[in-house]
Amino acid sequence: MATRGKKYLEAKGKVDRSKRYELEEGVKLLLGTAYAKFDEGVDLAIRLGVDPKKADQMVRGTVVLPHGTGKKVRVLVFAKGQKEKEALDAGADFVGGEDLIEKISKGWLEFDKAIATPDMMGLVSKLGKILGPRGLMPNPKVGTVTFDLEKAIKEIKAGKVEFKVEKAGVVHVPVGKVSFGLGPLLENTRTLLEVILRAKPPTSKGIYLRSIALSTTMGPGIKIDPLEVRSVLKS
Numbered sequence: 001m002a003t004r005g006k007k008y009l010e011a012k013g014k015v016d017r018s019k020r021y022e023l024e025e026g027v028k029l030l031l032g033t034a035y036a037k038f039d040e041g042v043d044l045a046i047r048l049g050v051d052p053k054k055a056d057q058m059v060r061g062t063v064v065l066p067h068g069t070g071k072k073v074r075v076l077v078f079a080k081g082q083k084e085k086e087a088l089d090a091g092a093d094f095v096g097g098e099d100l101i102e103k104i105s106k107g108w109l110e111f112d113k114a115i116a117t118p119d120m121m122g123l124v125s126k127l128g129k130i131l132g133p134r135g136l137m138p139n140p141k142v143g144t145v146t147f148d149l150e151k152a153i154k155e156i157k158a159g160k161v162e163f164k165v166e167k168a169g170v171v172h173v174p175v176g177k178v179s180f181g182l183g184p185l186l187e188n189t190r191t192l193l194e195v196i197l198r199a200k201p202p203t204s205k206g207i208y209l210r211s212i213a214l215s216t217t218m219g220p221g222i223k224i225d226p227l228e229v230r231s232v233l234k235s
Contacts, residue, residue: 007035012220020225023232026214027185033219034178040216041070042178044189046171046196047210056203059171060164062142063195067184068159070177071112075153076100078116078124078138083149087115090150091157098123104130111136115144115152135162159188163196169210171196178216189214194233 004012011033021029034040050057076094077087078101087095094100094111097120104127114131116124116138124131124138131137138144142162146152163173175188193212200208209226 008218008220011035015220015222020223022228023189023224024186026222026224027182027189030214030216030219030222031178031182034216036218040178040218041174042176042185043215044173044175044192045213048165048169048171049207049210050165050169050201050204052165052167052169054203057201058165059196059199059201060141061195061199062160062162063192064155065159065161065175065188066191067176067180067188069161069174070180073113073156074111075156076111076114077149077153078114078120079149080120083117083147087149087153090153092153101127109134113144113156114138115146115149117147117149118145121145190233193229197233
């Protein structure tokens with residue numbers, strides 16, 4: 001069994017594992033326990049009271065974080081004709097059609113998000129087995145199959161993230177970097193939680209926000225009080 005380093009154990013010792021912290025208190029603690037020499041990412045994990053096996057209880061969507069994720073996102077766009085120029089002008093990193101499809105089919109995957117115009121999806125669908133498992137397949141439900149390329153590209157570059165409940169009923173989403181500090185991390189986290197609350201399926205019964213935890217890339221998880229979160233967001 002792998003052993004934890006001294007710095008991790010010191011950070012873990014600052015966290016009361018039996019306590020559910022108020023959101024602001026939790027973010028402050030998270031910042032106080034970050035110890036890595038690099039700028040750690042901050043992730044939010046939310047366990048929802050839904051059954052993802054039921055189609056009417058699938059929770060998924062997108063949200064533009066006010067302060068972004070702190071990560072440079074490489075955007076690829078499948079388009080042709082005038083839409084290629086539109087994509088390049090909007091800041092896409094890679095733009096093309098059959099040439100890109102062939103390149104990806106041979107194993108090239110040096111991009112983070114993919115967008116496609118609707119007329120390209122017949123060709124792009126051939127990449128389903130490659131892009132699907134990696135979460136890179138363009139999807140109209142999250143706004144990545146569209147003719148409005150300028151809007152889609154700029155939203156992703158500005159910090160648009162996708163969320164989707166996993167089989168265990170958990171949603172994992174990045175909400176920024178340690179270097180953001182308290183204010184921006186709080187605003188990003190609250191914005192995400194508000195969207196997830198609004199996404200509650202009508203068929204979901206009982207407690208919807210079961211548990212919430214924040215963590216840095218290298219640090220321990222910090223439990224957040226769902227009741228406090230609900231009351232703050234509703235007010």
